[in-house]
Amino acid sequence: MAKITYIEHDGTEHVVEVKPGLTVMEGARDNGVPGIEADCGGACACSTCHVYVSADWVEKLPERDEMEEDMLDFAYEPDPLRSRLTCQIKVTEALDGLVVTMPERQI
Template identity: 65%
Template sequence: MVKITYVEHNGRAHEIDVPRGTTVMEGARDHGIPGIEADCGGACSCATCHALVEPSWVAKLPAKEPIEQDMLDFAYQTHPTQSRLTCQIRVNEALEGLVLRLPERQA
């Protein structure tokens, strides 16, 4: 398990253990974290799992694939470097302590 913290727009933090090999989106969905809708179930065909990665974590994540970048065009209040679709981030040991901030609403 890997500890990941999801911070709601109102500041409420949820620190949860997410299984290795799943996605950050699946961890939020499976724990009922408010703010991650995941309408497409992780197929990278919507932007309802958008989150802002804490600046110190941006360089530690794999680069965005073109499809993720395209889908972020539909997300609400994106940031050029911090915005990610959580369905595209696979959980591994290197993500221990990852902190994500959730937008006020999803697209």
């Protein structure tokens, strides 16, 4: 299991254990973490699972592919370096300790 910290815009933290093979979005959904809506269910067809990855994790994650880059254009206040769609991040043991922060709102 990988322990992932989800931080709401107001600073409320949710530390949950997520099974490898799931996505960071599924980990939030399955544990009732508010702030990640995931309207498309993880198909990378919306931007409602947008988060800001903690700066020290940006280089540790796989790069964004073209589809994720395109969908981030629709996200609320995307950050060119730290924004990610949680449906596109597969959980592995190597992600133990990952910290993500939700934006003020999802669009």
